[in-house]
Amino acid sequence: MHNKILIVDDDPNIREVLHVLLRSEGYEVTEAENGEMALDCVFHKGTYDIVILDIMMPDMDGIEVCHRIREKSNVPVLFLTAKSQDRDKVEAYTMGGDDFLVKPFSQTELLMKVKSLIRRRSEYDQPKSAENNGQEALAENVFVDVRTRSVRKNDSRINLTDKEFDILRYFMEHKGEVVKNKDLYENVWGEPYMSSAGNTIMVHILNLRKKLEDDVRKPKIIKTVWGKGYRIE
Structure with a gap:
């Protein structure tokens, strides 16, 4: 079974790059162009192994989206953003984010973080001794x-x-x-x-x-x- 990833970003070019990259690694990918669509996907359209979430989006930013996701779901959230200040990272983690990647990012680093979050979650889903x-x-x-x-x-x-x-x-x-x-x-x-x-x-x-x-x-x-x-x- 393929791992499912939700990409949330208002920039269609970013979504396309991520979609192609992740699909090439065998992931099943869904896209959302804003916060409302993201919440609808998480709450009503399926179960995801990770959400890649942009912070700087109009209407509802990624921080608010993550906060609302955390009210009902513990799906791993990887923030993807152009903001790099420590205070921004603190705010992102405070709202329940699991990891943080600053644009522009390397494809290798992105894949490493995605694989790490999915692997860590799957390890704990296995039966324990x-x-x-x-x-x-x-x-x-x-x-x-x-x-x-x-x-x-x-x-x-x-x-x-x-x-x-x-x-x-x-x-x-x-x-x-x-x-x-x-x-x-x-x-x-x-x-x-x-x-x-x-x-x-x-x-x-x-x-x-x-x-x-x-x-x-x-x-x-x-x-x-x-x-x-x-x-x-």
């Missing part, structure tokens, strides 16, 4: 099931993005250890660590705390080890 079955408690009211990639708090399901869950799982695999930014980024994002990546990590940790912690100002699950990194007890 018996020892991974069942839930693990992170707090009295927070439980994680690695097998189904689900999190529950106070008996209600918490919707995490793929990236947020990958971060949480990495912490769980290193429970009790201090996880440094460099190790977290290179293992979860699969890319060399640069100093600017610290802001990206910080935003994702904040998003996780908002969803998991009872009091974000006094986190009991994901704790900051000042000057070193983060730790789950």
Whole structure:
């Protein structure tokens, strides 16, 4: 079965380039020229393995589109944009984006990011071994099931993005250890660590705390080890 990709960009030339490139790699591709069409595709016309989403679009920009997608779906979102400032990346990640690529982009880098996001998602969709079955408690009211990639708090399901869950799982695999930014980024994002990546990590940790912690100002699950990194007890 071919992986399905939704391309969302108001520029028909960009859509055509991406369509041809991705089709040549065996992906099944759908196009949307604006935010409304994108939401209609995601919510009503099929299931996608990844959404490639432009930020700078008229009427409804990519940030708003991603925010609305995240209300109902955890499909990986790769932002594609001409904006390159760190604050723009922070905003994109805050709204639930999984990765970020700045125009003009290399075809090789785009394909690497697409394959990485799809591979990471498919790995967790495979049946897990018996020892991974069942839930693990992170707090009295927070439980994680690695097998189904689900999190529950106070008996209600918490919707995490793929990236947020990958971060949480990495912490769980290193429970009790201090996880440094460099190790977290290179293992979860699969890319060399640069100093600017610290802001990206910080935003994702904040998003996780908002969803998991009872009091974000006094986190009991994901704790900051000042000057070193983060730790789950």
